[in-house]
Amino acid sequence: MKTKFKINDSIIVDDRVSTSHCRTPSYIRGKEGIVERVCGEFPNPEEIALSYDNPSIIPLYRCRFKQAHVWKNYKGSNIDTLELEIYEHWLKKK
Amino acid sequence: MSKIYKKMGPHDVGGENSIPIDLNDPEMTHWEKYANALRIVVSSKRxxxxxxxxxHTEKLGDAYFEIGYFERNCLSLHNICLNKNIYGQELFNEVKLKKVAEFDVPKIDLPDPKKIEHLHDGVPHSHEQSDFQEDETGEGPPDYYFDTLAIAEIMISKGLITKEDIAQKIDQFxxxxxxRGKTVVARAWSDQNFRKYLIKDAKSAISDIGIKLETFADVICMPQSPQTHHIVVCTLCSCYPRTLLGMPPSWYKSRSYRSRVVHEPRKVxxxxxxxxxxxxxxxxxxSNADMRYLILPPRPSNTDGWNEDQLSKIVERDYLVGVRLPD
Incomplete structure (x- = not known):
């Protein structure tokens, strides 16, 4: 499996707008984090949703974000974190 | 660009301000179970x-939050069937009418359950109202149930699925x-090596104790610890380890839980x-893509010497989602 990122790499989630089905929630776009683990390769959900016969197989990562960086007015503790899965084409090197 | 324009649709609720969570989790009705089973059978058979x-659920627009969860699923399933030419609207209408007619039985006067008296082992025995299950509203099934029945019947007649597939799925749920999740946690509480394996590679560890999960997704186990509290949500829909925990509770699928957990977890x-x-x-x-999560709660301290069967009985679903900890 050829992956662009490895564990602990600093990443930034692309801030682009999507118009179709996509698994990158809007609240995490443009946010900085690190790669928590490489999950493996999975068919691209954006293509499966549109009934593609042969969707491309792409790497999926679990990424970790500091809550205080995700939300401007985060009222919890500074040590709180958020983790979610992001497909490679939504990630950029920081 | 302001945040609002980046939202993909009505389903993309993470970070919204919302109302307190309704913690009621009513028992599923038969039509909800049927609709759920059909959806799972159809997707597991690809x-x-x-x-x-x-x-197709996301494309429902304003209707997304105006209709219920199972009705939404049913409507999107129907729209896809039309799109993919699994059937045409005409055939669907015809089968649905037949299904409605089958259900249209004449009303009869039922006896008052409280007055039913009969013999149990020769002893007269009368029943209480609470011995009988009744529909809260006294109404029949919702319209979408007939849609679901029609979709199922057409798929069965085309050999895509069988009646038994649906019955089996309802039974499994x-x-x-x-x-299953309770069994896995009881084992992890009893066996340190299994616990380590579960945290390292949950799907393989679970398979090793004879539980083959009927899911394409991978499973990740996160152990609660004195330093970290884990909690799971799916902000985009209702991703949940169904083959390990069963159906997600109503609150897990609710807009308030989904929108709030990510930005105010302590309050939630x-x-x-x-x-x-x-x-x-x-x-x-x-939980937004191809992983599903099992939270491993700490073993309660007053359980020394308990066997796995005893332990599994005190494992509660809420612990495994991370919303509560054992006392």
Missing amino acids: IITLDELRY DNVFPN LAEFGTIVPENKEIKVHD
Whole structure:
């Protein structure tokens, strides 16, 4: 499996707008984090949703974000974190 | 560009301000179980994929939050069937009418359950109202149930699925899936090596004790610890380890839980009676793609010498989602 990122790499989630089905929630776009683990390769959900016969197989990562960086007015503790899965084409090197 | 324009649709709720969570989790009706089973059978056979179903649900627009969860699923399933020429509207209408007619039985006067008296082992025995299950509203099934029946009948007649597939899925959701997570946790509480394996590679560890999960997704186990509190949500839909925990409770699928957990987890946890101190990290897992999450609660201290069967009986679903901890 050829992956662009490895564990602990600093990443930034692309801030682009999507118009179709996509698994990158809007609240995490443009946010900085690190790669928590490489999950493996999975068919691209954006293509499966549109009934593609042969969707491309792409790497999926679990990424970790500091809550205080995700939300401007985060009222919890500074040590709180958020983790979610992001497909490679939504990630950029920081 | 302001945040609002980036939202993909009505389903993309993470970070919204919302109302307190309704913690009621009413028992599913038969039509909800049927609709759920059909959807799972169809997606596990890859007749229609989960992402196609999600996409067509998201496209419902304003109707998304105006109709219920199962009705939404049913409508998107129907739209995809039309799109993929699994059937045409005409055939669907015809079969649906037949299904409605089959259900249209004449009303009869039922006896008052409280007055039913009969013999049990030769002893007269009368029943209480509470011995009988009744529909709260006294109304028949909702319209979407007939849609679901029609979709199922057409798919069965085309050989895509069988009647038994649906019956088996309903049975698994009632009797098999809700117990698996409890069995796994009881084993992890009893066996340190299994616990380590579960945390390293949950799907393989679970398979090793004879539980073959009927899911394409991978499973990740996160152990609760004195330093970190884990909690799971799916902000985009209702991703949940169904083959390990059964159906997600109503609140897990609710807009308020989904929108709030990611940005105010302490407040949400407090609504479940779980107070997490400021110096303990809260880690929120937004289950949004191909992983499913099992939270491993700490073993209660007063359980020394208990066997796995005894332990599994005190494992509660809420612990495994991370909204509560054992006392």
